[in-house]
Structure formats: C-alpha cells, structure tokens
Amino acid sequence: MIMTRYLLLGIWMLLSCATYAQEKIKVACVGNSITYGTGVAEREKNAYPVKLQQMLGDKYEVGNFGKPGATLLNKGHRPYTQQQEYKDALAFAGDIVVIHLGINDTDPRNWPNYRDEFIGDYRALMQSFREVNPKARFLIARMTPLSDRHFRFESGTRDWHEEIQLAIECIAKAEGVQLIDFHEPLYPYPYMLEDAVHPNAEGAAILAKVVYEGITGNFGGLQLSGMYSDNMVLQHGEVLTIQGKADAGQKVTVAIAGQKKKTVAASNGKWRVSLDPLKAGGPYTLTVTADKQKVVYNNVLAGEVWLCSGQSNMEFYLNWSATGKRDIPQAANDQIRLFDMKARWRTDAVEWDASVLDSLNHLQYFTDASWKVCAPETADRFSAVAYYFGKKLQDSLQVPVGLICNAIGGSPTEAWVDRRTLEYEFPAILRNWTKNDFIQDWVRGRAALNVKKSSYKFQRHPYEPCYLYEAGILPLQQYPIKGVIWYQGESNAHNKDAHEKLFKLLVQSWRKNWNKPEMPFYYVQLSSLNRPSWPWFRDSQRRLMEEIPHTGMAVCTDKGDSLDVHPTRKQEVGERLAAWALNQTYGRGNVVPSGPLYKAISFQKHVAVVSFDYAEGMKASDDQELRTFEIAGEDQVFYPAKAVVEGNQVKVWNDKVKHPKIVRYGWQPFTRANLVNGAGLPASTFRSDL
Numbered sequence: 001m002i003m004t005r006y007l008l009l010g011i012w013m014l015l016s017c018a019t020y021a022q023e024k025i026k027v028a029c030v031g032n033s034i035t036y037g038t039g040v041a042e043r044e045k046n047a048y049p050v051k052l053q054q055m056l057g058d059k060y061e062v063g064n065f066g067k068p069g070a071t072l073l074n075k076g077h078r079p080y081t082q083q084q085e086y087k088d089a090l091a092f093a094g095d096i097v098v099i100h101l102g103i104n105d106t107d108p109r110n111w112p113n114y115r116d117e118f119i120g121d122y123r124a125l126m127q128s129f130r131e132v133n134p135k136a137r138f139l140i141a142r143m144t145p146l147s148d149r150h151f152r153f154e155s156g157t158r159d160w161h162e163e164i165q166l167a168i169e170c171i172a173k174a175e176g177v178q179l180i181d182f183h184e185p186l187y188p189y190p191y192m193l194e195d196a197v198h199p200n201a202e203g204a205a206i207l208a209k210v211v212y213e214g215i216t217g218n219f220g221g222l223q224l225s226g227m228y229s230d231n232m233v234l235q236h237g238e239v240l241t242i243q244g245k246a247d248a249g250q251k252v253t254v255a256i257a258g259q260k261k262k263t264v265a266a267s268n269g270k271w272r273v274s275l276d277p278l279k280a281g282g283p284y285t286l287t288v289t290a291d292k293q294k295v296v297y298n299n300v301l302a303g304e305v306w307l308c309s310g311q312s313n314m315e316f317y318l319n320w321s322a323t324g325k326r327d328i329p330q331a332a333n334d335q336i337r338l339f340d341m342k343a344r345w346r347t348d349a350v351e352w353d354a355s356v357l358d359s360l361n362h363l364q365y366f367t368d369a370s371w372k373v374c375a376p377e378t379a380d381r382f383s384a385v386a387y388y389f390g391k392k393l394q395d396s397l398q399v400p401v402g403l404i405c406n407a408i409g410g411s412p413t414e415a416w417v418d419r420r421t422l423e424y425e426f427p428a429i430l431r432n433w434t435k436n437d438f439i440q441d442w443v444r445g446r447a448a449l450n451v452k453k454s455s456y457k458f459q460r461h462p463y464e465p466c467y468l469y470e471a472g473i474l475p476l477q478q479y480p481i482k483g484v485i486w487y488q489g490e491s492n493a494h495n496k497d498a499h500e501k502l503f504k505l506l507v508q509s510w511r512k513n514w515n516k517p518e519m520p521f522y523y524v525q526l527s528s529l530n531r532p533s534w535p536w537f538r539d540s541q542r543r544l545m546e547e548i549p550h551t552g553m554a555v556c557t558d559k560g561d562s563l564d565v566h567p568t569r570k571q572e573v574g575e576r577l578a579a580w581a582l583n584q585t586y587g588r589g590n591v592v593p594s595g596p597l598y599k600a601i602s603f604q605k606h607v608a609v610v611s612f613d614y615a616e617g618m619k620a621s622d623d624q625e626l627r628t629f630e631i632a633g634e635d636q637v638f639y640p641a642k643a644v645v646e647g648n649q650v651k652v653w654n655d656k657v658k659h660p661k662i663v664r665y666g667w668q669p670f671t672r673a674n675l676v677n678g679a680g681l682p683a684s685t686f687r688s689d690l
Contacts, residue, residue, distance in 0.1 A: 027097075034144055153427070192206075228295075243478070250290045357456070392579075404481070523552075595684065615649070662688055
C-alpha cells in the first residue's frame with residue numbers, strides 16, 4: 001500500500017514536471033551579430049537574449065539564434081536562411097519569434113542589387129516559422145542605428161539603412177504583426193556603438209528591455225513627461241495634444257475644463273489624445289487616468305507658451321541684469337509661469353570628475369524642473385530676456401504666459417540640431433568634432449578641458465553636435481508651444497557661412513519636432529563687441545531673416561559693451577523680441593517690430609540713396625549727425641560718409657567716391673551707429689552688396 005502511494009506520487013511529479021516544461025513559452029531571437037552579441041563584453045552573460053531571459057523569468061525559454069554577418073536577403077552575401085542558426089531556430093519552434101535583420105543588407109553587395117526582393121524574402125522567413133509553429137507570435141524590429149563613424153556611412157549605408165527601415169515597417173503593417181523599435185532608444189547614445197555598428201553591453205540591455213516590454217506589454221504603468229506639473233501653462237486656442245505612456249492596452253482618459261477624451265495605449269505603450277482648444281485663463285485641473293492609476297495636475301492655466309533658448313545671453317539671470325534690482329521685487333504675477341531647465345554643471349574652466357562624465361554620456365545634463373508661479377524668488381535666477389519678453393506679452397495680450405528656458409552658456413548652434421538632420425544635411429560637422437574646424441576653437445578647447453579626466457574615446461559633452469537637442473529638446477516630449485525666442489551665435493561667429501547653414505537647419509529641426517512648419521522663431525542679432533568677425537556675422541543674421549519665413553530679428557547693437565560679451569541691458573532685448581511676436585504672431589499692427597532694415601539702394605550721380613523697411617520717423621538717436629555710414633566704389637575702398645534722412649530714405653555720399661557702388665552701416669565690431677526709427681528702435685548693420 002505504501003509503495004503504491006510512493007509510485008503514484010512519483011508519477012504525479014513526473015507529469016507535473018512535464019506539464020511545467022510544456023508550459024514554458026519559447027522565445028526565438030533571430031538575427032545577426034547584434035542578436036548574437038558581437039561587441040558585447042562577456043556576451044554569454046550580456047547579449048540581449050540572455051538579459052531578456054533574466055527579465056522574463058522561468059515561465060519563458062529564450063533562444064539566441066543570431067548569426068554574425070547574416071543578411072535577410074536570400075541573395076545577399078550571407079543569407080540567414082542558409083545558416084545553421086536558422087535550422088536551429090526552426091527546430092526550436094518558438095511561440096514568439098523576435099526578428100532583427102537588415103543591418104548587413106546595407107552592404108553594397110546586397111541592397112543596390114536585390115532591394116526589390118527584401119519584402120518577399122522577409123515574409124517568406126516569417127512563413128517558415130509559422131510552418132513549424134502555426135500559432136507563432138512575431139515581433140519584428142526596426143534596426144539598431146548605424147553611427148556616422150561607419151566607414152560607408154555617406155557612400156550609401158546611411159540611405160540604404162533608412163530605406164530598409166521603411167521596408168520593415170511596411171512588412172509589419174502588411175503582415176499585421178507587432179513592430180518594435182531597436183532604433184529610437186539607442187539613437188541618442190552613439191557612445192554605445194563603439195565600432196559604429198554593435199551595441200555594447202549597456203545597449204544590449206536596452207534592446208532586451210524593448211523586447212520585454214513588447215512581449216509583456218509592461219511599460220511601468222501610467223507616465224507623463226516631467227513637463228506636466230502643477231502650475232503649468234497649456235497652449236490655448238489650438239487643438240492641444242496630451243501624450244504619455246501606459247501599459248499596452250490600458251484605457252487612458254484625459255479630462256480638463258469639461259472635456260473628457262479617451263484612448264488606448266498602443267503596443268509600444270504610447271498614447272495621445274487631442275483636446276479641443278482651451279479658452280485662455282483658468283485655473284483648470286488636468287486629470288489623467290489609466291485603469292486604477294490617476295494623476296492630477298492643479299492650478300493649470302491656458303495661455304501662450306514660448307520656448308526661450310540659446311546660450312549665455314539668454315541664460316543671463318534677471319538678478320544680473322541692469323534693471324534686476326528694480327524689477328525683481330515687483331515680479332509677482334500669477335499669470336506668468338516659469339519652467340526653468342538649468343544645467344547640472346556649468347561649462348566653466350574646470351575639469352569634471354568621473355561621475356559627471358558618466359552622467360553626460362547618459363544625457364543627464366539638465367536638472368529636474370517643474371512649473372513655478374512667477375514671483376521674486378522664482379524670477380531672480382530666471383532668464384532676464386525671457387522674463388521681459390513674457391512680461392510684455394502678458395501685459396499686452398492679457399492672457400497667461402508660460403516660459404520654458406533651457407539656455408546653456410557657450411553652447412554652439414550645432415549642439416541644438418537633431419542628429420538625423422546633421423547626418424543628412426551637414427555630416428562633416430559630426431566627424432571628430434573635437435578637432436573639427438567647423439566648430440569654434442573656444443568651444444572645442446572648453447569641452448576638452450571639461451572632459452580631460454575621461455579616458456573614454458567617445459566621451460560626450462554639452463557642446464557636441466546634437467547633444468543639447470538630445471538632452472534638452474527631446475525631453476520636452478513635443479510639449480505644445482506657440483513659438484521660440486533664441487539668443488545665440490557668439491559661439492559660431494568665427495564662421496558665418498557654416499552658421500548660415502546651421503541656423504536654417506536649427507529652425508527646420510525644431511519646426512519638424514513640433515510638427516509646426518510655420519512656428520514663429522524670433523532671435524537676437526549679436527550686439528556690439530570688439531571681435532573682428534562680428535559685423536559680417538550680424539549682417540549674415542539680418543539676411544537669414546529674409547531667407548527663413550516666420551522669423552524676426554531683434555537688433556541690440558545699441559546695448560552692447562565693447563569689452564563684455566554679456567551686456568546687462570536685457571529689458572530692451574526681451575521687449576524687442578516681444579514686439580516681433582506681437583506684430584507678426586498676434587497681429588498687433590500698431591506695434592512696430594523692428595528698427596530700420598536695409599531694403600534697396602539706388603544711385604544718383606555720386607549720391608547713394610538707401611531705402612529701408614520700418615523706416616517711419618527715421619532720425620539719429622542722439623539728435624547728432626548720422627554716424628558709421630561708409631561708401632565705396634568698384635574698388636571697395638570704403639570712406640566715412642555723410643548721411644542725411646530724407647523721408648523714408650537715407651542719402652549717403654563722400655566727395656572722394658565719384659561713382660559709388662556699395663554702402664555699409666554699423667560695420668564696426670563695437671559700433672556707435674545711431675540710426676533709429678520713430679519707435680526708437682535701432683537700424684541693423686548692413687552691407688548693400690551682399
């Protein structure tokens with residue numbers, strides 16, 4: 001009797017173990033060297049399928065079927081379907097098949113010749129896994145990035161990589177299978193691709209997390225960007241997008257001001273709702289719920305939201321400004337809200353330690369911020385230019401104003417442009433940036449000093465091309481804004497030609513990010529300072545305004561300091577930017593947006609007649625003779641000129657120049673130019689032949 005009981009118990013245990021083994025969900029990781037773990041230290045422990053196994057736990061069995069060098073294309077130089085790893089994967093008969101192939105198909109032996117067969121070969125590969133397991137679930141991956149350091153990047157790899165990404169997206173849609181993204185999470189971290197192709201162990205862990213989330217739908221529950229907080233300002237008067245993350249399939253409800261919008265989190269965890277335009281004012285309460293999770297934001301206003309960015313003259317605090325002591329005590333204004341993104345470490349002339357350097361590599365450069373009500377204690381260390389801009393808008397429009405500031409001292413334009421734009425439009429500036437002449441000597445020198453203690457070959461720095469976009473623009477999560485004000489250029493004034501290209505790319509990049517092709521972008525022309533290249537740079541900035549629609553330029557040469565790159569008269573600068581916004585964005589035709597701007601030139605014998613826009617009431621600001629006009633003939637030898645205002649024109653001459661061809665104005669690094677219009681706004685530097 002006892003033996004019978006033990007026998008029955010043993011049979012039950014064997015059956016239980018067999019059932020347990022059968023219940024394991026098999027995950028087949030199909031791919032190339034990135035799946036295999038090439039480039040990953042101790043790949044047996046750190047390849048992404050190994051990490052995935054640890055994350056999924058004992059209920060899953062994960063198999064690594066990566067083959068280094070494998071192509072998806074059956075006519076490629078190493079077809080996956082001809083490898084032993086493929087046969088092993090078929091024998092494994094995975095319940096879930098994760099496919100990451102395509103990287104090696106960018107080889108010139110493959111894609112140019114057989115691109116038309118890629119989609120068919122990919123679908124045939126999937127069908128072969130269905131034949132061994134008809135219930136197989138597929139997760140197919142957008143490919144990991146290829147760094148611009150790749151030796152074939154510009155000769156075809158960059159473009160073919162993108163074409164293959166589009167083909168993979170097409171396959172996912174046609175097959176009705178789940179698309180996961182190996183590209184987006186790694187793209188801002190090129191240091192993880194040490195050989196320009198293979199993610200390191202940290203990158204492999206990120207890939208494992210992507211697959212884990214894709215399989216389980218577990219994205220950590222309801223999440224919104226840190227841009228959402230109590231006291232925030234939401235853009236009024238236009239359809240308003242609220243977005244975030246939740247577990248896949250979770251029902252999300254967003255409620256505000258009597259509206260209630262519902263959606264469902266997608267397979268990638270992302271969700272978004274579109275709210276009907278909010279009426280300016282408040283306070284409102286914004287509530288977001290996902291199943292039993294709930295987030296409530298209080299004291300929310302609807303109004304005008306502006307991003308205030310650039311380098312140190314935008315960062316320049318209100319308590320440093322000439323008018324700060326007067327205005328800070330009166331700064332309390334519940335209708336102005338501030339979101340102040342400060343750097344964790346200023347780029348002073350110091351060597352950063354190892355913990356700082358590691359944080360930089362992980363894009364952890366900005367401090368955590370939240371929306372604050374404008375008050376003396378919050379405004380004093382906020383941007384002076386942004387404060388005066390916002391104050392003038394709020395006074396004039398009588399609606400709430402939200403100001404987001406993420407300016408970084410010394411930062412060059414290229415640091416604020418997104419990576420893809422530079423990869424396609426200006427790849428030369430990405431190459432070996434610390435030794436690249438497109439980048440200002442001072443910028444490179446300061447960066448080299450800051451990271452001197454790093455032994456890492458691809459150490460990152462806030463001045464690196466793309467860095468501040470990735471650290472300071474992407475985290476904004478496309479938070480809806482009305483427009484941008486920008487004060488930067490000092491760190492690019494060595495090369496006006498490169499800056500002309502970069503500035504256009506910057507505006508294009510940000511408008512694309514916010515999906516607002518006509519988003520207003522108002523910027524400050526460099527002031528007066530004893531730096532030889534600045535007259536040319538200022539005139540280049542003036543011409544950029546003519547070339548880029550929906551922009552405006554605030555002139556501040558009259559507020560410069562011959563010895564200080566940080567002039568303290570910031571109130572006028574902020575208010576001049578606001579004048580552009582009031583006139584152009586808000587249709588206040590009674591507000592003059594600019595001082596005289598060069599328009600055209602004609603010649604009457606030995607006299608040049610210069611016409612201007614915004615010329616009404618032109619005069620000398622100090623009631624003296626007009627200064628700094630110069631005139632030249634074909635020899636381009638310039639002579640100081642007499643200049644007088646006649647109506648909306650200025651007549652310019654010098655008796656030594658019998659046949660004038662060119663007039664220039666304010667063409668000194670530190671200029672005492674004095675032409676203004678009836679609104680008291682100064683004329684811009686210009687040269688008539690450019």
